[in-house]
Amino acid sequence: MPIIEVNGIRKAYRGRLAVDGVGFTVEEGEIFGILGPNGAGKTTTVECVEGLRVPDAGTVRVAGLDPVADRHEVTRLLGTQLQESGLQPKLTVREALELYSAFYPHPADWRVLAGRLGLEDHLGQRFAKLSGGQKQRLFIALALVGNPRVVVLDELTTGLDPRARRDTWRLIEEVRDSGVTVVLVTHFMEEAQYLCDRIAVIDKGRLIALDTPAGIAGRSAGSTVVSFTPSKPLPDPRALGRLPGAVSVSTDGRDGRITVHGTDETADAVISLLAGLGITASRLRVLDTSLDDAFLDLTEQDA
Numbered sequence: 001m002p003i004i005e006v007n008g009i010r011k012a013y014r015g016r017l018a019v020d021g022v023g024f025t026v027e028e029g030e031i032f033g034i035l036g037p038n039g040a041g042k043t044t045t046v047e048c049v050e051g052l053r054v055p056d057a058g059t060v061r062v063a064g065l066d067p068v069a070d071r072h073e074v075t076r077l078l079g080t081q082l083q084e085s086g087l088q089p090k091l092t093v094r095e096a097l098e099l100y101s102a103f104y105p106h107p108a109d110w111r112v113l114a115g116r117l118g119l120e121d122h123l124g125q126r127f128a129k130l131s132g133g134q135k136q137r138l139f140i141a142l143a144l145v146g147n148p149r150v151v152v153l154d155e156l157t158t159g160l161d162p163r164a165r166r167d168t169w170r171l172i173e174e175v176r177d178s179g180v181t182v183v184l185v186t187h188f189m190e191e192a193q194y195l196c197d198r199i200a201v202i203d204k205g206r207l208i209a210l211d212t213p214a215g216i217a218g219r220s221a222g223s224t225v226v227s228f229t230p231s232k233p234l235p236d237p238r239a240l241g242r243l244p245g246a247v248s249v250s251t252d253g254r255d256g257r258i259t260v261h262g263t264d265e266t267a268d269a270v271i272s273l274l275a276g277l278g279i280t281a282s283r284l285r286v287l288d289t290s291l292d293d294a295f296l297d298l299t300e301q302d303a
């Protein structure tokens with residue numbers, strides 16, 4: 001049985017539709033991504049799931065409960081990430097964990113959580129003095145302190161450096177592995193691709209795709225990009241365009257760098273072709289832009 005069921009919800013602010021008929025289900029134990037451009041309606045959608053907003057139409061169920069009518073029970077099942085402004089800057093990490101665990105009838109042991117999240121050396125530190133990554137780890141700990149079955153994390157890694165972002169991803173995986181369902185709102189394609197079992201793409205208040213990351217990425221042609229600078233000019237540059245899966249070939253007039261858009265098969269064929277011609281590819285790069293491309297294709301189609 002799905003743990004979250006969202007059915008045709010609509011929400012307007014002063015007559016302007018922010019969410020327009022969105023529906024999806026989240027299975028227990030998955031990391032479910034909600035991806036979309038700014039102002040797409042992602043936060044409004046998860047706020048309806050959390051019971052923080054009442055949809056104008058449609059229904060939401062969390063473990064079969066109505067987040068508004070059964071607010072009390074749903075609050076126990078569902079851990080919500082605080083926003084930065086939700087914590088007093090002078091509160092220490094220990095005080096915040098103690099305070100929030102007191103809100104729940106069966107809280108997790110906050111000391112164990114602090115250890116798991118690498119906060120044990122910062123218990124006496126004030127919130128305002130924590131780094132961005134430490135604040136995010138505290139927010140994850142506070143979202144988990146009530147022993148929820150589902151946790152909603154909204155833009156958790158925005159503003160973090162690449163290492164702190166990777167560390168946070170690892171923590172999110174650990175949360176999922178401990179049996180908690182994760183709903184992750186994100187702008188980052190890479191994050192969604194790396195972490196999510198399924199992704200709902202929302203644009204202008206509507207659900208425009210619901211699939212696995214691979215399923216969404218597979219909607220876009222030309223998702224592998226190979227670029228290189230050949231050690232000598234190719235005898236027939238058009239041969240690249242005839243390789244299997246090749247979508248386009250372009251050459252930078254300044255340094256002769258060649259870029260081929262295609263598939264994984266194209267990348268293999270480019271390398272074989274160059275080897276056969278005795279040409280070395282310097283500064284060879286192979287990029288998988290699939291999810292980015294698919295996202296842009298989807299949201300452009302919708303424009």
Ligand SMILES: Nc1ncnc2c1ncn2[C@@H]1O[C@H](COP(=O)(O)OP(=O)(O)OP(=O)(O)O)[C@@H](O)[C@H]1O
Nearest residue numbers: 013014017018036037038039040041042043044045
């Ligand atoms: N309290 C509010 N009052 C009026 N309009 C609002 C309110 N909250 C959101 N909106 C509008 O509703 C639309 C959807 O906003 P929402 O925050 O749900 O989108 P989002 O996808 O989460 O965006 P972002 O990625 O920028 O956070 C936007 O046009 C936004 O300006």
